Amino acid sequence: MLKRFGTSALAVLTVLGACSGAWASAAGGAIKNPAANWQHLWDEMLLDITIIGVVFALIIIYLLIRYRRTQPDQEGNPPVLSLAAQHAWVLIPVFLFMADDLFLAARGWNLWNDYRSVPAGSYEVELKAQMWSFNFKHPNGVEESGTLHVEAGKPVVVRMTSADVVHSMFIPDFKVKEDSMPGRVTYLWFYPEKSGEHVITCAEYCGMMHSGMHGKVIAMPKDQFQAWADAEKAKIATANAEGGKS
Amino acid sequence: MSAPAQAGFGKVLKEWIFTCDHKRVGILYLIGSLAAFLVAGLMAMLIRVELSSVGPTLTANPGTYNVWLYFHGAAMILGFQIPALTGFLANYLIPLQIGAKDVAFPRLNALSLWLFWMGIVLALLTFVIPDPPDFMWTAYPPYSIISSGNTAFYTFTVLIMGFASIAGGVNLITTIIYMRAPGMTWSKLNMFVWCTFAAFIVQLIFVPVLGTAVTMLTFDKYLGTTFFSPGSGGDVLLYQNLFWFYSHPAVYVILLPFLGIVFDVVATFARNRVFNYKAAVYGAIAVALMSGEVWIHHLYASGMPDWIRIGMMISTILISVPVGVMMISLVGTLYRGAIDFKSPMLWALGCMFLFLIGGLTGIPNAMSAIDLHIHDTHFVVAHFHYVMAVAGTFAVMAGVTYLFPKMFGKMCNEGISKLGFVVTFIGANVTFFSMFFVGLQGMPRRYFDYQQFPQFQGLNQLITVGAFIMALGFLIVLISWIHALVAGKKAVDNPWGSRSLEWTTSTPPGPGNWAEVPDCTNFDPYGYGSNK
Numbered sequence: 001m002l003k004r005f006g007t008s009a010l011a012v013l014t015v016l017g018a019c020s021g022a023w024a025s026a027a028g029g030a031i032k033n034p035a036a037n038w039q040h041l042w043d044e045m046l047l048d049i050t051i052i053g054v055v056f057a058l059i060i061i062y063l064l065i066r067y068r069r070t071q072p073d074q075e076g077n078p079p080v081l082s083l084a085a086q087h088a089w090v091l092i093p094v095f096l097f098m099a100d101d102l103f104l105a106a107r108g109w110n111l112w113n114d115y116r117s118v119p120a121g122s123y124e125v126e127l128k129a130q131m132w133s134f135n136f137k138h139p140n141g142v143e144e145s146g147t148l149h150v151e152a153g154k155p156v157v158v159r160m161t162s163a164d165v166v167h168s169m170f171i172p173d174f175k176v177k178e179d180s181m182p183g184r185v186t187y188l189w190f191y192p193e194k195s196g197e198h199v200i201t202c203a204e205y206c207g208m209m210h211s212g213m214h215g216k217v218i219a220m221p222k223d224q225f226q227a228w229a230d231a232e233k234a235k236i237a238t239a240n241a242e243g244g245k246s
Numbered sequence: 247m248s249a250p251a252q253a254g255f256g257k258v259l260k261e262w263i264f265t266c267d268h269k270r271v272g273i274l275y276l277i278g279s280l281a282a283f284l285v286a287g288l289m290a291m292l293i294r295v296e297l298s299s300v301g302p303t304l305t306a307n308p309g310t311y312n313v314w315l316y317f318h319g320a321a322m323i324l325g326f327q328i329p330a331l332t333g334f335l336a337n338y339l340i341p342l343q344i345g346a347k348d349v350a351f352p353r354l355n356a357l358s359l360w361l362f363w364m365g366i367v368l369a370l371l372t373f374v375i376p377d378p379p380d381f382m383w384t385a386y387p388p389y390s391i392i393s394s395g396n397t398a399f400y401t402f403t404v405l406i407m408g409f410a411s412i413a414g415g416v417n418l419i420t421t422i423i424y425m426r427a428p429g430m431t432w433s434k435l436n437m438f439v440w441c442t443f444a445a446f447i448v449q450l451i452f453v454p455v456l457g458t459a460v461t462m463l464t465f466d467k468y469l470g471t472t473f474f475s476p477g478s479g480g481d482v483l484l485y486q487n488l489f490w491f492y493s494h495p496a497v498y499v500i501l502l503p504f505l506g507i508v509f510d511v512v513a514t515f516a517r518n519r520v521f522n523y524k525a526a527v528y529g530a531i532a533v534a535l536m537s538g539e540v541w542i543h544h545l546y547a548s549g550m551p552d553w554i555r556i557g558m559m560i561s562t563i564l565i566s567v568p569v570g571v572m573m574i575s576l577v578g579t580l581y582r583g584a585i586d587f588k589s590p591m592l593w594a595l596g597c598m599f600l601f602l603i604g605g606l607t608g609i610p611n612a613m614s615a616i617d618l619h620i621h622d623t624h625f626v627v628a629h630f631h632y633v634m635a636v637a638g639t640f641a642v643m644a645g646v647t648y649l650f651p652k653m654f655g656k657m658c659n660e661g662i663s664k665l666g667f668v669v670t671f672i673g674a675n676v677t678f679f680s681m682f683f684v685g686l687q688g689m690p691r692r693y694f695d696y697q698q699f700p701q702f703q704g705l706n707q708l709i710t711v712g713a714f715i716m717a718l719g720f721l722i723v724l725i726s727w728i729h730a731l732v733a734g735k736k737a738v739d740n741p742w743g744s745r746s747l748e749w750t751t752s753t754p755p756g757p758g759n760w761a762e763v764p765d766c767t768n769f770d771p772y773g774y775g776s777n778k
Contacts, residue, residue, distance in 0.1 A: 076518030111615035172688025183476020186549035211693035
């Protein structure tokens with residue numbers, strides 16, 4: 001009994017610890033990459049559910065071996081639970097499960113806040129999804145479809161809507177997705193810390209070519225990105241000028 | 247010689263078609279739901295073959311593949327799982343377990359059965375009509391409104407099935423409340439009766455909401471209303487909220503009866519009392535009460551307000567508490583039992599194992615922040631197959647194998663049955679455990695192709711191999727049933743040595759179940775052992 005109490009007390013302390021951790025980390029100024037924190041919380045939670053699963057499975061296997069029937073007409077010898085024991089068998093597990101649940105919920109809430117709080121000074125892109133492409137618009141007016149060029153080392157926020165049906169912008173490498181739909185503007189943000197290419201893919205069923213709706217985030221060093229953006233803008237200017245002439 | 251045999255067959259057929267006997271209604275539910283299971287299972291095989299390589303494999307037309315997916319999901323949930331658990335098992339078992347001669351409204355029961363069969367026929371016509379629905383069982387607008395797939399067809403199938411389950415729910419709730427045998431108090435009910443009672447209440451509250459949602463969808467598509475059309479003041483997310491307001495509780499309509507039958511099978515084969523029975527009953531009621539407060543976890547990535555995504559993250563995680571209490575009762579039922587590993591027990595234990603993995607992998611899905619990565623990926627597909635789809639199927643298998651001697655008076659061959667279980671169990675785990683990994687790496691669900699992720703081909707092939715092993719397992723099970731019907735040994739009245747009331751009837755039970763209504767004053771469905 002004392003041992004059980006000890007475990008519960010430990011769990012409660014862990015919850016309190018997690019909450020205070022959340023408050024402490026909110027004070028920090030650096031950009032917290034949700035993808036990195038996702039991995040951290042995932043590892044923690046995987047350990048948690050693995051322990052619960054293994055403990056349950058081992059208990060079941062032990063009981064199955066220990067209490068297998070040896071004579072054909074053998075019957076069980078069920079324990080008689082006192083009223084106190086009946087309540088204890090509910091209250092103690094409920095207390096333990098809730099402690100673990102609330103601990104995980106607090107950690108999840110903390111990470112959720114990271115996912116939903118866009119850092120100041122993020123690079124803001126508009127997305128208009130349609131069957132079956134991702135169409136991005138940069139702040140300087142440059143538009144591109146499928147690919148999204150961004151600057152490495154700067155957080156990117158995508159404000160999104162859809163031209164037709166519900167789509168979902170999913171970037172597995174950045175562990176983030178959000179649906180885009182007509183009539184609402186939703187958002188997600190991600191933090192491409194290094195240059196590289198990352199698949200964007202549609203995660204909400206949108207008809208025939210749903211699985212063919214994909215593209216890439218291309219994160220480039222600052223100067224290269226600037227050169228790309230300027231070149232693209234110049235192309236628009238040239239096209240406009242030529243359009244004006246004709 | 248042949249003429250009298252034919253007349254005999256015609257008479258039997260007529261008896262079955264016009265039957266109001268709850269046992270026959272139950273068996274007819276079983277046949278209908280198995281038909282849906284077989285066709286939807288075939289669709290699963292086609293899906294797996296298609297995904298076994300990058301690029302088109304079986305068909306070059308994604309539209310065809312999408313119809314397979316639609317049919318697999320819709321038929322497995324609405325045509326197999328819910329009817330097999332709340333139609334077949336509930337109809338067959340509940341009157342027998344509470345000591346009633348039949349259900350409260352036998353004719354209404356026949357009506358719900360034939361409505362269900364109409365739904366099954368309509369669903370199967372998907373493969374005949376020129377414009378089969380291709381918008382998945384969820385039918386989210388705007389796609390389901392602009393799709394060339396037949397939305398009305400989907401709506402009518404759902405409405406007919408829904409009407410059948412409302413009628414069935416009213417009937418069995420009334421039966422449980424008013425038709426218990428003398429002395430059969432609420433605290434003597436089998437776990438299956440309690441769990442199904444809770445499931446039917448959930449069903450009655452939430453099915454009308456699904457009916458409303460799909461009706462509004464049809465109005466939008468064919469009659470020009472704009473409930474879900476933002477261009478004219480409607481809202482896309484309204485449908486998703488209405489749909490999941492029903493469809494998440496529907497998961498508990500499946501979960502509760504399947505836990506109920508697993509409780510009864512485990513108690514019978516461990517010849518033991520359900521551990522802390524009252525806690526398990528309150529657990530089932532708590533699950534039913536909480537089932538309507540968690541639906542936003544299907545919309546974590548759908549742009550709902552942050553406060554409700556957090557609120558329902560907490561309620562979703564907390565629903566593990568009553569489920570955990572039920573699991574402790576279930577595991578505790580093994581403690582100091584006398585466990586016999588007959589085939590129904592193996593299915594029930596297999597179900598417990600699958601449910602354990604499925605339940606625990608529900609926790610990452612429940613956590614909204616973690617879910618932003620795994621939402622709508624194969625991780626979720628693996629999770630819900632573990633927790634509901636395959637675990638539920640294992641429970642149905644446990645139920646059918648358990649009741650087989652009572653239903654047909656024949657015993658299944660233990661060897662074939664056990665082989666079927668082992669093969670299915672291996673196949674299910676190869677399939678769905680691998681699916682966790684491919685999902686975790688980012689493979690979205692409902693994909694015809696994955697050319698952007700060529701690295702997933704190996705895992706997808708492993709999953710396909712697992713699916714074929716599982717299909718082989720179910721085939722062996724089917725053979726064991728047919729073998730038993732044709733050449734099975736005659737069953738005695740109570741072959742498992744159960745204390746539960748349904749085994750006190752003759753085998754198979756005649757109309758009215760007992761010659762006289764049983765007196766349950768000194769009855770205890772779990773009264774095993776020396777210290778009763």
